[in-house]
Amino acid sequence: MLQHVAVGHKNLADYTHIVGRQLVEEIRSLADGLEGKRVLHLSATAFGGGVAEILYTLVPLMSDVGLHCEWHVMLGREEFYNVTKRLHNALQGSPDAPTPEEWEIYDHYNRLNAEQLADGWDVVVVHDPQPAGVRNYVPEKAKRWIWQCHIDLSEPNRSALERLLPLVRDYDAAVFHLDRYVPEELRARPGRPVHISPPAIDPLSPKNMRLSPEDAAFVCEQFGLDVDRPLMCQVSRFDPWKDPIGVIDAYRQVRAEMPAVQLALVGSMATDDPEGWEFYNRTVAYADGDPDIHILNNLNNVGAIEVNAFQSQADVLVQKSIREGFGLTVSEGLWKARPMVAGNVGGIPLQVIDGRTGFLVSTPEECAERSLRILRDPELGRRLGLAGKEHVRANFLTPRLLRDWLRIFKQA
Incomplete structure (x- = not known):
């Protein structure tokens, strides 16, 4: 079920003239001790949307500084994406939440993808709600699991959020774009930190490079x-x-x-x-x-x-x-x-x-x-x-x- 995404190669040094030598040197220093760590990013799609845009640059840059980094995309049929779109909308405040039958579809595809996940990862970073249930089936396949939420959870449909929370509560850490997006239920987890990190763009990508x-x-x-x-x-x-x-x-x-x-x-x-x-x-x-x-x-x-x-x-x-x-x-x-x-x-x-x-x-x-x-x-x-x-x-x-x-x- 899981599909490997080819991302090519990028060199951190190429960004020095844009972001400055100080930041590049800080990154190199932070990478000391992380060489060879096996990191997997898991998302729902490799095309369209901000998560894919981010990972096409972030994954090869992680590899450039010494991590063994890969990106896999979960696969599903139309019925799964219909459910996850409704879930996405509900988490952003839509009153139309997934039904119990739709949650069964969600769980089914998360289980199928979990069975295909290789083991031996140091860290698996799971992006957004679509694959959030994978960890629940195979927690032993990674030493650490991190859930990153890229959507606004400040005013969610409570029934959708309460159904999702048991799937993400046991992640070792969570990452959000803004502090006010963090549900209180995820703040109160001793030893399981919440990090705030806004996303970013690649200034050297074809979409962002300078055109005359x-x-x-x-x-x-x-x-x-x-x-x-x-x-x-x-x-x-x-x-x-x-x-x-x-x-x-x-x-x-x-x-x-x-x-x-x-x-x-x-x-x-x-x-x-x-x-x-x-x-x-x-x-x-x-x-x-x-x-x-x-x-x-x-x-x-x-x-x-x-x-x-x-x-x-x-x-x-x-x-x-x-x-x-x-x-x-x-x-x-x-x-x-x-x-x-x-x-x-x-x-x-x-x-x-x-x-x-x-x-x-x-x-x-x-x-x-x-x-x-x-x-x-x-x-x-x-x-x-x-x-x-x-x-x-x-x-x-x-x-x-x-x-x-x-x-x-x-x-x-």
């Missing part, structure tokens, strides 16, 4: 965008929590004041998100054939370079989430030195400091007003963009995340 303005413009033109007209852009999954409908509402209000504006909604369809196509189609229907609303995904040949180009070319980047664990697309956009207008939820305020690195909003009306301010004042957009890039450089690049994990392993 000419290259970014060329790519955007291939998808029908007029690079001589203002562009608003949101990059995210097609998911109600990302509120693309609200983004269209904001765009329409901006367009009433500035008729030349265009909107690009760009996303990828993840293998563990069965609701994605349904919400994608709903978004297309809501756009109502507007030729200046460009709704694109990976099946339109939109990959990492294309996303980079859209973000680099945008006059305003939007991430109007109504619930968000962290929102790596915010850091990605800020890294391109573009002004960001984003939802005042979850981990976004860690990245967007209102009025300094972007604007925080709660409604389509606020999103439209802040977007218009930027579009009418390019110098304001430039200042916000430059401040945002430096904020990401200092806080949200992968070497800092690697340092966090080495500190966690030192305690494990």
Whole structure:
């Protein structure tokens, strides 16, 4: 059932000119004594979403500093992903929690994947709720188990959380993006620490490397965008929590004041998100054939370079989430030195400091007003963009995340 993910090779030294020699030397020092430790990352998908984005860089960098690090993806059928999507939504506050029959499906696939897990690991890091039940079946296959939760548990559906807690309570440690996401039940575990570590982006990946303005413009033109007209852009999954409908509402209000504006909604369809196509189609229907609303995904040949180009070319980047664990697309956009207008939820305020690195909003009306301010004042957009890039450089690049994990392993 488990699938090994090939991640290639990365060299920590290549990041020195971006993050500084001091951080790189600190990482090398922390890695002393961890050489040869067998570390496994276990997640639900190798494609689409922030966890996969993180692991494609974090795993090879862990290997580069001396760990024996691998990444495996659990496999399941559509019935499993239907359940885990409902669980994900419930843990973020949806009233629609999995039924007892659906929990049986969840347990069945976790058991099947657990049986396929090799033993002899020093640490297994289990990402998010989908594979959280694996440890329950084979705790002896690793010396230490760590559960990382990448979603916002601050206002969960209590029945879903109470069903999940027995599966994660016995992990040796837990990792969350923000302190307020940590359930009280996981704080009160003597000898089982909770660590706070926000995620990070890879500045050298195709999605985040620097594109020349000419290259970014060329790519955007291939998808029908007029690079001589203002562009608003949101990059995210097609998911109600990302509120693309609200983004269209904001765009329409901006367009009433500035008729030349265009909107690009760009996303990828993840293998563990069965609701994605349904919400994608709903978004297309809501756009109502507007030729200046460009709704694109990976099946339109939109990959990492294309996303980079859209973000680099945008006059305003939007991430109007109504619930968000962290929102790596915010850091990605800020890294391109573009002004960001984003939802005042979850981990976004860690990245967007209102009025300094972007604007925080709660409604389509606020999103439209802040977007218009930027579009009418390019110098304001430039200042916000430059401040945002430096904020990401200092806080949200992968070497800092690697340092966090080495500190966690030192305690494990």
